[in-house]
Amino acid sequence: MLLLALDTATPAVTAALHDGTSVVASSCRVDARRHGELLLPAVDRVLAEAGTRLDAVTGIVVGVGPGPYTGLRVGLMTADTFGLALGVPVHGLCTLDGLAYASGLDEPFVVATDARRKEVYWARYDNARTRVTEPAVDRPGDLDLRGLPAVGAGALLYPDTFPDAREPEHLSAAALASLAAEKLAAGEELEAPRPLYLRRPDAQVPKNYKVVTPK
CATH class of the missing domain: 3.30.420.40 (ATPase, nucleotide binding domain)
Incomplete structure (x- = not known):
């Protein structure tokens, strides 16, 4: 087993690897405005620290929130993309x-x-x-x-x-990976990797948005 865990539901952009026994590498940067910019470098760091490649990963774990729409979807979309590319299961866990x-x-x-x-x-x-x-x-x-x-x-x-x-103030994907590994080893079924938003996005289309149609 080699689980890659990701979470972007809070200001912490975090990734970790778990080999089924313990966390072998983890990364965490707190920056509420740079989830998309920081997540893939975090994955690269944990893979390099563990001395392994992405294609060695056997499962993805992603925090499903609750969290703000923009940040949360970065982690979920990245997890789904990795799962499809690698042909491995993607598991969700509440942040x-x-x-x-x-x-x-x-x-x-x-x-x-x-x-x-x-x-x-x-x-x-x-x-x-x-x-x-x-x-x-x-x-x-x-x-x-x-x-x-x-x-x-x-x-x-x-x-x-x-x-x-x-403490802790922010989530580390190391904890998410450890919890997932424990649950999977016990035969528990994890959540689907679907976002838990709890409310509408902060960004809204202006009410008086003007639609321009060609003449």
Whole structure:
């Protein structure tokens, strides 16, 4: 097994390789505006660090969000392209689940990422491997989380709602790859690689858009 994991659902542009036993290489750059520019170089770095080639990969794992439309689709489209070119399966995993897994917490907690517009993408967990609510997007002030610990950039942005904010701030594909490898080894079926947007794209066609037709 050699899994290539990718995630662009948050400002972190991240890639990793997992050989079925452990992470053999990983890369993470935080830049919310350069997902498309940074992802393929990240893949090149992890392949070079592992001393292998792309055609040795036996499966792709991609974070499906929730996340902003523009960034999220970069990772998903890249994963689909690799899967088609290599003839290997493409597996999806919730980005929040990757952050939860990376936390290593063995108590109830929350994962919250920055959804912009003064909102967060969030979900509750019983422990690092068990999500108990569906991912949602809300204003932090509308949430009553009873003082639960929280991880993720969204938690760090809103200390009034998440007073017990902890690391990690951003997802590393190393955690996503490790979680996927663990689930696959246990015979679990992973999600389809389909985007979890939760709301409409930020970019909209202007309402008074003028259509010009040829005379």
